[in-house]
Amino acid sequence: MPYILNTSAQIKEMLNELGLSSLDELYGHLPQEVRTGNPDIASGLSEAEVKSYIESLAKQNSSIENFNSFLGAGIYDHYIPSALNHILYRTEFYTPYTPYQPECSQGVLQAIYEYQTFICLLTGMDVSNASLYDGASSLSEAVLMALRITKRNKVIVSETTHPEYRKTVRTYLSGVDCSINEVGFCPDGLIDFDFLKKEIDEDTACIVVQSPNFFGLIEDLEEIGRFAKAKGAVFVLTANPMSLSILKQPADLGVDIVCGDGQPFGGGMNFGGPTFGFLATKEKYTRQIPGRIAGKTKDADGAFAFCLTLQTREQHIRRQRATSNICSNQSLNAVGAAIYLSLMGKDGLQNVALRSTAMAHYLYSKLKQTHKVKLPFGERFFNEFVWQIEPSAGILAKLKQNKIIAGLALDNFYPNLKNHILSACTEKKSKDDIDKFVENLINP
Amino acid sequence: MNREIIFNKSVPGRKSSFLNECGVSFEDIKQFIPARFLRERLEFPSLGELDVVRHYINLSKLNFSVDANFYPLGSCTMKYNPKLNEDLAGIKEFGSIHPYQDQDLVQGALKLVYDLGKVLCAVTGMSRFSFQAAAGAQAELAGLLIIRAYHNLNKNSRSKVIIPDSAHGTNPATASMCGYDVVVVKSTPEGLVDVDELSKVVDDDTAAIMLTNPNTLGLFEERILDISDILHKKKAFLYYDGANFNPLMGVVDPFSMGFDVIHLNLHKTFSTPHGSGGPGVGALGVIDKLKEFLPVPVVDKKNDVYFFNYELRNTIGRVKAFYGNFLVLVKAYAYILRLGRQGLKRVAENSVLNARYIKEKLKNHYKAVSLKACMHEVVFSCEHQRDNGVSVLEIAKRLIDFGIHPPTIYFPLIVKEALMVEPTETESKETLDHFISAMKEINSEIQFSPQKFKYAPFTTPVRRVDETAAARSPDLRWKKTGG
Structure with missing residues (x-):
């Protein structure tokens, strides 16, 4: 049987140790009514057969190339530079779990710390998490953060934010008591400031803007930041991170939380996934960040070392009071981005x-x-x-x-x-x- | 090796130059984008290709991994990740397709998603799957929002979600994100849901229960049909956290246990690699009457043409842009095709056999939490060892010196000094025996040299990492000064 090492003799020996005579008896204590297995699916194929079948499916696609x-x-x-995937496909990055045990996970922990640094340098922010699922869900998490920070319940979103991101935000917030108001755009494709001025008030938790917006246009973030600040609202920006390499860093424009999809940083198109979401913010909001964060510390000998940290924000510790339910994120893709950015340099x-x-x-x-x-x-x-x-x-x-x-x-x-x-x-x-x-x- | 942070390895002027001639300067761009929008500095390191390759290859060598080490991390199903799957996910016609290409150009991808859904329906008894969620927790979010939407549509909104005290942390965190109050139901001394207690808390205000089966103690909830009755009588739903589906695959289907909404972690049961913490897939399955509530789009077929269907009447919307972690689906589908019906069942059986063998061999040395027969994982309580001065954390650290990734510790929360071992079916008897003998040796070390444990592990690239200091004074990024 593929992927099972134990021989029939070993299986028999182990069953003997347990006082059992068949594998079936392992399930002897289950109610008979639920033992309905034996699903109607085909028998297993050889490796060559699987390969040839899946390749035949692939041929029914047309690569963008x-x-x-x-x-x-x-x-x-x-x-995507060739070196990137040669590094990333190392099974020492590919096959571990989340690095819960730092002593035997220093490699990935350091790579995540370096990733966090790259995101901070790019955005001008103080702190980044270790990644979220994608751009749309990172935006949703950023909005949830803003609701927690302000304890207000009105969300303003520019209509020129990616339509699928806006839809995702609505779904994420559907169990939360808040309103979502969309602000339209002017004939020139940029956010309608008059509309925004009318919408924003003392109940506004956050203003969400995409820039470059869905039409590719660069918004006047500084101006929007002033509106947000005047009303005490959190300013959330979602951005193509590639654009940030030449555009002014969001932290200097009044942005409080910056997020987006990291795919442009060495990620394949992959029919839309996997990619990864990034999220960075100011130091004062550190405890409101969702997801994993790696930190630098020392080992028992005083040498530098890394570990996951600030875990009291997270679901496995804080349970229903956690900042998010996220557990697995898109770690490998984020490590890929760190490698990409190292290869590219400024x-x-x-x-x-x-x-x-x-x-x-x-x-x-x-x-x-x-x-x-x-x-x-x-x-x-x-x-x-x-x-x-x-x-x-x-x-x-x-x-x-x-x-x-x-x-x-x-x-x-x-x-x-x-x-x-x-x-x-x-x-x-x-x-x-x-x-x-x-x-x-x-x-x- | 030089473990220095990559930013400290920068050499001004060095570069990789992947674009030989860019031919564009900032000055050229200023005619379109005024200078006040453009940045002045970017403090990225300057490195050559070999610098970067060597840095990260050396970092990779500091990690334990499934390919190099036994990795019995409970609840995580760290099985072997077949290499075939990686080759298939690497095919250009899967990786180099854009999500907004016309659908006639991606028929193979759509067929794969459609057929994977059908196969998982057969394995679980569900009526339809969505693959949008990137991980189990995100599927939980979508699943509970479906339940919420269903109750709301029937003008019967409810405020409570019931969660056993042994549940994964994602369950209560998800319920809370969906606006529900969490009601915790206790476990019996045997480690199962207390059904009497449950029947007292389930009422007309109960939206659902979130349940893992086998539960996080590795025990099958034998009264699952009673539980299902109690909930269904109040028109509440059963949500199945499929993190522990591995031992049931092809043997027990969630539908026959009474579950209405389920997720399967394709990165656990269906062998796709964990990538140091993702990407995964939380495949979300529902019973017939909840089909119209799934996130959109789903893949449908008409006259042998596959297409994205956005027209689900009661859809909750989206939890992610595009269609989910597609490449992970390729791997999971290849795995299922390779194993087939009999193979999936053998996987389940051997995962149980391996765990039960470990329990049998260690039960006289470490206290098994339950006398009941375990399924795919076994939870020990290291209370006695703690009484002798060695915590489960220290046991875990010492195991690393044996080349073994530690099991999950301090979880489930209801067990003191919990050690949760999930060997998976892909490990051999020799490996299990190595683990067993390491655990026994550790036990005798606790008797004869307990002080040693304060300093373990001894063989790792760094010594015991000070996690308390990390949280007390967070250093979450490199900075130019002080590095």
Whole structure:
């Protein structure tokens, strides 16, 4: 039998020790009514058969590499250095559990501590946790933190926050006594300040903003931060972490909690998962942070050592009074990000961000030159932007036939934005890729 | 080796240069993004590729892992992670697909998710699965919100969730996140749910009970059908925390035990690696009348075409962006295909056999918490050892010197000096015997040299780590000064 080492002789010997004569007798004390096993599933296959079958399923997918793709919207096709997965696939990182026993887990604990440092340096915040599930759930946890911090019950969310994140926040908060109000956007795609001013009041627990927003535009966070501060609300930012390598750090803009999805840091697209969520905040909110945190301390000989710490926040200690129910997070993906950031360094990372931005703006200018498309929003965007063409469905389909995925149609998420398309670039895009796309658009 | 923090290994000017020519400067970008939005400093280390490789490879060598060590961490099901699964999850057509690609380009992925759901329905008796949740705790959140939504829809909202005192910490934490009051029900001296006590606390205001079976003492809740009756008579639901499903797979299905909503940790029972704390998957299954409440989307099939169905009438919404930890599903599905019906059952049986063998061999040396037959894990109380001056923590630390990752300790909370051992089915009798002899040797060390335990472990890269100091003066990140 695959994956079971004990031979029939050993099994028999062990059963003898227990005074039993068959494996079935191990379940002898269970009520007969529940022993309904024997599920209707196929018999086991050989390793070669499993491999060949799963490979046949894989062949029914088409890898994004077969296309000239401009999809983004939360998952980005950045280059992953070969060294990254060679390190991460070490089974010493891959197969342990959460590092509860620090003496035999120093490697992963130090890697998590380094990860936390990278996130703090990137965001300007004082403290980061060891990761959460993804961007959407990290945003939800950030909002729950804000409710605990302020003991208020009104949540304001910008409508230009990723629609799936907003939906996740609503689900996470559905058992909590609070209201969620969404603030719309101006014709230029940025948050509507007048709307925001009207909404925010002394009951507001937090303002949630995504920047670069879902349309790729960079919000004026400093201004929003002033509103939040004036009303004593917590300012929660969700951000593409790649953008933070070139944008002003959130801590300097009045942001209290910054979170987001770490996929751009060396993560594959993976059909959307696994990725990981990051969350960082100011020191004064440390005890409200959800999830694992690694800390540096000393061992009995006085040498530096690491362990999980501040665990009295967590479910296994605090139970119903914990800051969150999270146990397993996305540790391996976070360690992957630490490795990615170490490999890239400051210049490498900023080059990725700058090149992605420049390519997106090159595409923008090429589209503008066609005079065939509308560019409804402003130019202050990072690596993606919205454009408009009619009829978008037909045009997207035509491009797809030519192996071009132009982007994401927005009407599913924003019914008012018919024929609007969100397109992203990463550093993997060349001018040639972009020229071909635009050429195909003009001469289908 | 040089364990120095990576930030202290930085050499100004050194780099890996993955992009040979970036060709873009900050000055170029300022025409689109005004300078006041751009950052000035970023204190990341400057390192070459080999610097980074060597640093992290050396760090990896400081970890115990399932591939190198026996890892009997109770409630965590640290079974062997078959290598085949990793190869399959690494296929480009799984890893390099974008969640917003048109559905005709991802039919293989959708079929895999759909078929995995069907197989798990067959194994558990549930009617439908969602794979959105990234871990057990997140599935618990979605599951309880489903229960909440169902009661609310029937204009019958309720305020209490019942949780045994032996439950995993995630259960009460989840109930609380969902706005429920937690009512704790005690265990009997034997370690089972006190059914009489339970029948007193279940009332019309009870939304659900959250139950693990076998429970965290490794015991099968023999009166599960009585428990189910008590709850169902009050129109309350049974939530199954499937963290301990491994010994029941193919033998007992949760539906026949009366469960209405369940989660399975694919990173436990279905062999996907734990990754030092994730990614996992909390596969969430429900009975027929709760199908329309699942998170969206779910994968459906029409005329042999698979598609994402967002149209569930009473959906609770979402707990995560996109569709869950898809690559983990590939691994779990490969595992099930490889083992098949008989294989899954053998897994369950051997997980019980291995635990019971350990209990039999150690019960005269360490106090077994229950006289009842255990399932896949056995809990000892090291009270006697404590009386002789050695705590279970110190026993755990000493075990590391034998090359064994310590079992779970101080859990379940209702057991003094608890030591919770889950060997899993993938370990051989030789490994179990090594563990047994190590535990016996430790016992005699406690008799003859108890002072030794204050300093264990002796063979690890660092000595006993001061966790109290870590919490008292938190150092949660490297800083340039003082490093």
